[in-house]
Amino acid sequence: MTEWLPEAARYAARWLDYQMRATEQPGCVLAIAGGDKLLLEHASGVADLDSGTPLTPEHRFRVASHSKTFTAVAILLLRERGLLTLDDPVGRHVTGLTPAVGAVTVAQLLSHGSGLMRDGTDSGHWQDRSPFLDEASLRGQLDEPLTLEANSRFKYSNLGFGLLGLAIEAVTGKSYGDWMMREIVRPAGLAATTPDVPAAPGAPLATGHGTRLPFNRRFPVPGHNPTDALAAATGFVSTAGDLARFMASLDPAAGSSVLSAASRREMTRRHRRVPEAEGDRGYGLGTISGSVKGHDWFGHSGSFQGFISRTACVPDWNVSVSIVTNAVDGLANQWVEGVLTIFERFDRHGAAKPGLDVWAGRWWTIWGATDTVPMGDRILLASPGQLAPFAEASEIVPSGPAEGRIAVSGGLGSYGEPACLMPSADGAPERLKLGGTELLPEAAFLLEMEARRGTSA
Structure with a gap:
């Protein structure tokens, strides 16, 4: 395990607690895996705003498009067993398709190059206005013409992954959910994961929530609805801990996985560039990819009614990070990116000296x-209210046990000025002085501000 990872994980959890307070989100769970071992699971907030039930790492979440990663693993496992190839036209396995759809290859579906519509001519199931598509409804949508010529560019398609679910059923002769549990979920050791609702009997399921606006309060969006024929695209129920460990197992260098290393390399490499994305994003076979300061990552995100989730594995660090949230405006994507910037800074400086x-x-x-x-x-000055807390961070180089100098600072900062910890009578740090500015612990600052208010009143 990377020697700085435990310290970085502890700070990431502390930073995330601040972010939760500042953004007033209902709840989130952070999980960090070092290799195949969970290093940290940290829950903040509540599982349900109405009941106030505290959130725990054991709560299940709808993890939506993480399902695509599971489906891609299934397809690649079937390829390893010689039951299909990535170049197969999907119509070789799923009968009754139009010629254009039937000619789309398995690889094109996995990499979102099929040209199929994203959600169909009526996507009311994403608004809780109608149930998710059953097989007959999915096939009806697949009868529609392709939006784009196959293999012309990246075009995200939930229908495409629903079609892959039909292919898995056709090849295996089993229902998607049953085969996934038997061949993927249980062999991967994911005790808290199911391909759709219901979750395991007695398992706690977090309640999803809508946005505060326009009602000035959040309403529950329970997330108990089955996804039926779209389970392969969006049905999975899981925890941050299971997602972090599962994504870690897809690292080509992982010691244990349901897939061969060759399949993992094929799955996690970039097959298509994601156009119009913030930063450089790519898509493999059921995986999203990018980089942070030169360190490549792969993973996936998920958006379900009332839930946002994100998982990223960074092979250079042998670490995977997963965050699940129970609000439709949850900041899982931004927070995972923030955790990766924290790790990058620790990677740059290393664990703290004794x-x-x-x-x-x-x-x-x-x-x-x-x-x-x-x-x-050294000691870095982080801004926990920022999504990248160490952006333009000042740095203190100690000259004694509680003294130092600001050796790195932005142009408008206090470069070169002294820094010191000022102890209380029992020797514990009571305040921090940076140049001419004194900073207080939270309790002392609250007392000072209350005293100021009392004086002004």
């Missing part, structure tokens, strides 16, 4: 919070 842990803390002024985070031989 004796620097006394500097670790959260400090307040009327301008907000600042975190002091020891790394390597």
Whole structure:
């Protein structure tokens, strides 16, 4: 395991707690896996706003398009067994398709190059206005003409992955859900994962929530609806912990996986560029890919009514991060990106040298919070309210147990000025001084502000 990872994981959880307070989201769970071992599971908030039930790492979430990664694993496993090839036209396995749809290849479906519509001519199932498509309804949508010529560009399609679910059923002679549980979910050791609702008997399921606007309050969006013939695209129910471990097992260097290393390489490499994406995004076979400061990652995201989720594996660090949230405006995507920026900074500086842990803390002024985070031989000043907390971070180089100098700072900062921890009578840090500015722990800052209010009143 990367030596700085435990410290980085602890700070990531602390940063995420601040983000939860600042954004007033209902709940989220962060899971971090180092290789195939869970290093951290951390829950914040509530599973249901109406009941106030505390959220736990054991709560299941609708993880939506993470289902595409599971489906891709299934297809590649069938390929390993010689039951299909990626170049097969899907009509070789699924009968009754139009000539144009039947000619689309398995690889084109897996990489979103089929040209099929995203959700069909009526996507009311995504608005809770109608049930998800059954097989007859899905086949009816597949009778529609292709939107684009196959293999012309990346075009996301839930219908395409629904069609892959039909292919799995045709090749195996089993229902999608039963075969996935027997051949993928259980062999991967995912005790909290099912291909659709219902979850395992007695398993806690988080309640989804809508946005605060336009009602100025969040309404529940329970997320109990089965996805039927679209389970292969969006049906899965899981936990952050299971997702982190499963994505880690798809790293081509992983020691244990349901797939061969060759299949994992094929699955996680970029097959198509995602156009109009923020940053450089690619898509493999059921996986999204990108990079953070030169470190490549692969994974997937998921959006279900009331739920947003995201998982990323960074092979360079042998680490996977998953965040699941129970609101339709949950910040899982931004928060996973934020965790990766935290890891990148720890990777740059390394674990903190002995004796620097006394500097670790959260400090307040009327301008907000600042975190002091020891790394390597220095202390970085993080902004926990930012989605990338170490962006343009100042750095303190210690000159003694509780003294130092600001050795790195932005042009408008306090470069070159002293920094020190000011102890209380019992020797614990009572305040932090950066240049001429004193910062207080939260409790002391609240008392100071209350005293100011009392004086002004």
